[in-house]
Amino acid sequence: MKVSESQQQNTTFRIALYQPEIPANTGNIGRLCVGANAELHIIQPMRFLLTDKDLKRAGLDYWDKLSIHFHDKIEDLIDSFRENNIYFCTTKSDNVYHRRQFTKGDVFIFGPESRGIPEDILKKYWDNTINIPMSENIRSLNLANSVAIVLYEGLRQISEKKTVNINYEKP
Secondary structure (H helix, E strand, O other): OOOOHHHHHOOOOEEEEEOOOOHHHHHHHHHHHHHOOOEEEEEOOOOOOOOOHHHHHHHOOOHHHOOEEEEOOHHHHHHHOOOOOEEEEOOOOOOEHHHOOOOOOOEEEEOOOOOOOOHHHHHHOHHHEEEOOOOOOOOOOOHHHHHHHHHHHHHHHHHHOOOOOOOOOOO
């Protein structure tokens, strides 16, 4: 997808989905990214096509505004953003997301819906893992909901620092 230079300069965060499985979740996350001036990064393989009707339905007509990038391996993504903070979002971490200080340009990586980020990756980057607190009654939250929680906490933090300009005017 093509995005303007001003959109790229105003990027708040980068949301990375590692091998996403459910098109509707990815569509919702794409819409969230557009609303938050965030980039969406997909680490292959995906279990669906970008033409999937559920993906398009969830993302509505915002796909032309989405800054979306594809990576063959997670290492490719990490190498691309070595100068940024990279966070691995997982239910296995004890590091609660809102206790971290997020900065513009940070990368948040989320694992696939059925299994999360692989253990070997989490072990390698354990100090950069974060979680969302939840009751013991469930294993995990919905992926799109988790992205929304973390992304908008990041926006709250950088908005307080006056480093984000999101136009809230209606068209």
